[in-house]
Amino acid sequence: MPGRTEKPIKASEITAPELYYSRRSFMQLAVGAALAPLLSQSAWAGDKLSGKPNPAYAVPDKPTPREDISHYNNFYEFGTDKEAPAKLAGSLKTRPWTVAVEGEVHRPKIFDIDELLRLAPLEERIYRFRCVETWSMVIPWVGFPLAELIKQVEPTGNAKFVEFITLHDPAQMPGQRSSVLEWPYREGLRLDEAMHPLALLAVGLYGEVLPNQNGAPLRVVVPWKYGFKSAKSIVKIRFLEQPPLTAWMKAGPNEYGFYANVNPQVDHPRWSQARERRIGDFFRRQTLPFNGYAEQVAGLYAGMDLNRFF
Ligand code: MTE
Numbered sequence: 001m002p003g004r005t006e007k008p009i010k011a012s013e014i015t016a017p018e019l020y021y022s023r024r025s026f027m028q029l030a031v032g033a034a035l036a037p038l039l040s041q042s043a044w045a046g047d048k049l050s051g052k053p054n055p056a057y058a059v060p061d062k063p064t065p066r067e068d069i070s071h072y073n074n075f076y077e078f079g080t081d082k083e084a085p086a087k088l089a090g091s092l093k094t095r096p097w098t099v100a101v102e103g104e105v106h107r108p109k110i111f112d113i114d115e116l117l118r119l120a121p122l123e124e125r126i127y128r129f130r131c132v133e134t135w136s137m138v139i140p141w142v143g144f145p146l147a148e149l150i151k152q153v154e155p156t157g158n159a160k161f162v163e164f165i166t167l168h169d170p171a172q173m174p175g176q177r178s179s180v181l182e183w184p185y186r187e188g189l190r191l192d193e194a195m196h197p198l199a200l201l202a203v204g205l206y207g208e209v210l211p212n213q214n215g216a217p218l219r220v221v222v223p224w225k226y227g228f229k230s231a232k233s234i235v236k237i238r239f240l241e242q243p244p245l246t247a248w249m250k251a252g253p254n255e256y257g258f259y260a261n262v263n264p265q266v267d268h269p270r271w272s273q274a275r276e277r278r279i280g281d282f283f284r285r286q287t288l289p290f291n292g293y294a295e296q297v298a299g300l301y302a303g304m305d306l307n308r309f310f
């Protein structure tokens with residue numbers, strides 16, 4: 001750690017972030033979780049937005065460089081090329097921003113984004129992220145459990161599913177002028193999946209506010225499912241009795257199911273899901289069931305035929 005001065009310099013400011021993170025995870029392993037809080041700062045300062053590292057939710061894999069995480073994106077509201085979101089998402093205005101939480105809840109509410117940022121302590125969690133297109137990354141997110149928000153609005157006994165809806169504004173999102181998907185982007189989870197402690201509402205990555213192209217100011221992250229379940233730039237969360245019809249299920253019902261759990265044994269109709277290319281690696285690696293989170297989440301699907309409920 002740098003010496004304490006009036007304005008401490010974070011190691012992340014003097015080292016390439018990915019180096020900082022790999023060194024830091026080494027240090028955390030070495031010194032143990034007890035000292036980890038010393039390495040954290042939970043505060044806003046310009047674009048800085050860090051959370052307290054949560055070692056219980058940090059995979060040991062090397063984090064993907066920030067440059068790749070923020071320049072190789074799927075965000076069809078800004079075009080279908082991987083590079084387009086980084087070029088075009090600057091037009092997205094993330095303040096003011098509200099998120100309406102409604103439907104089968106006792107306490108529906110419109111949250112201001114800055115209120116959401118204070119809803120629960122921000123944590124840093126290093127998650128694996130696997131896209132259905134077979135590339136993968138390791139991302140140090142900043143956020144808080146989705147369950148914290150759900151508890152605030154008190155779902156009714158009828159609430160069985162949660163739908164996430166992205167902003168619909170073609171003036172800011174030029175990709176919405178094309179009909180590649182039905183807008184707004186919609187995704188959904190079963191309520192028990194949404195309540196699972198791994199399900200995250202992310203507001204930052206690498207200790208900074210989310211880049212617009214990664215779904216600012218607020219997105220879902222569900223690390224045991226294919227990346228398309230993780231809806232970006234959310235403006236509405238609805239609690240429903242029936243499963244919502246998601247954007248990808250409408251676009252390709254035979255290719256994209258509601259569950260979309262990472263499953264190396266169930267191929268996409270047009271390609272195998274057995275292996276993946278970790279961005280930055282030369283060789284492909286085997287994909288793990290539930291993206292390596294089977295121990296935590298397999299119980300959610302006990303007794304279900306995962307070939308049918310893909
Ligand atoms: N959310 C919206 N609103 N629009 C999108 O096109 N793409 C999804 C998901 N969330 C998408 C979205 C897909 S296919 C993936 S793989 C991830 O976002 C990509 O997230 P990343 O660019 O932050 O890696």
